[in-house]
Amino acid sequence: MNHFSGFSMKILVRNLDRLVTDAEVLDLFKAYGKVDSCVVVKDAKTGKSKGFGFVEMSNPREAIKAVKGLNTLKVKGSGIKVKVAEDKA
Template identity: 90%
Template sequence: MKILVRNLDRSVTEAEVLDLFKTYGKVDSCVVVKDADTGKSKGFGFVEMSNPREAVKAVKGLNTLKVKGAGIRVKIAEDKA
């Protein structure tokens, strides 16, 4: 399951996001999206978890959690049409 993580502070690293999600289960991938020109975070990313039950628990547990002062938004990513 692909999970969208928004409202990340620009200083949050992929390792920090990975640590948040690992407490809920096995994480297959974790990416913080970066600007192609500056290499700086765009403030959102994606996490993939293969176990749907663990993914739903992670979404419920982490949505609105404060990370470096910002309440992150976590939800199941919607497939592009």
């Protein structure tokens, strides 16, 4: 039995321009493989982007390729920072 079947890799995306949408981030990552979830974190009061988000990909190989391929990519003039999110134990 494969214990990783329900496992997905969480990726932190920082330094996003405040106007970048969930759909735009999703499109960037879809080029690398299957995306399970994608969310740009928004301020609860204003609904505006906080400039970072999370992407989950179930294939670790695709996730690592996405991290390497997208880190420092310029999106709307800002170089985004992409890395595997550390689990808060």
